[in-house]
Amino acid sequence: MYPPVRKPSKHLKPQQHQDQTQEFIHNLRRSDNTWIGLTDKDEEGDWKWLDGTALSNGYWLKGQPDSQTGDQDCASIGHKSDPLESWRDQQCLLELYRICEMRTVN
Numbered sequence: 001m002y003p004p005v006r007k008p009s010k011h012l013k014p015q016q017h018q019d020q021t022q023e024f025i026h027n028l029r030r031s032d033n034t035w036i037g038l039t040d041k042d043e044e045g046d047w048k049w050l051d052g053t054a055l056s057n058g059y060w061l062k063g064q065p066d067s068q069t070g071d072q073d074c075a076s077i078g079h080k081s082d083p084l085e086s087w088r089d090q091q092c093l094l095e096l097y098r099i100c101e102m103r104t105v106n
Contacts (some may be wrong), residue, residue, distance in 0.1 A: 019084060022059050025099060026083035031073035033090070034097040041064070041092070047075065058087060065089035 007071070037050040044067065047055040061081060065072065067089060074092035078098075090096075 020056055022086075023083040026077060026079065026086055028099060032097050033076045033078050033088075034099050036075055036077050036087070036099055037101075038087075039073050039092070040089070041073040044073075059084050060087045061085050070072055 025034075028034070038047055038052070039050065040047045045065075047058070047065075049055065059077075061078065062085065064087060065075070068101060069091065072089040072091055074090055074094075075087050075097055076090050076094075078086045078088055
């Protein structure tokens with residue numbers, strides 16, 4: 001069962017909205033690591049979303065990103081941690097679930 005969808009309040013500050021979005025994504029896949037569409041493949045340490053937008057706020061686990069095994073250029077969200085500290089860098093070739101953002105159609 002998926003968690004209930006919480007619509008952001010009109011009165012939320014941008015950071016609060018980002019935190020709510022992060023918690024929602026964290027709860028979508030409760031037991032599996034999931035790709036989130038973030039990479040530093042072009043330049044190590046320069047994290048960007050797949051649409052080219054620079055990362056403005058991250059939810060990294062303590063000590064992450066670390067490129068521990070070398071070529072760890074993709075970010076995933078883990079689910080055995082605090083939702084606001086759950087990202088890690090991993091090798092892009094791992095087969096994980098994926099999450100993407102889609103526009104709604106009116």
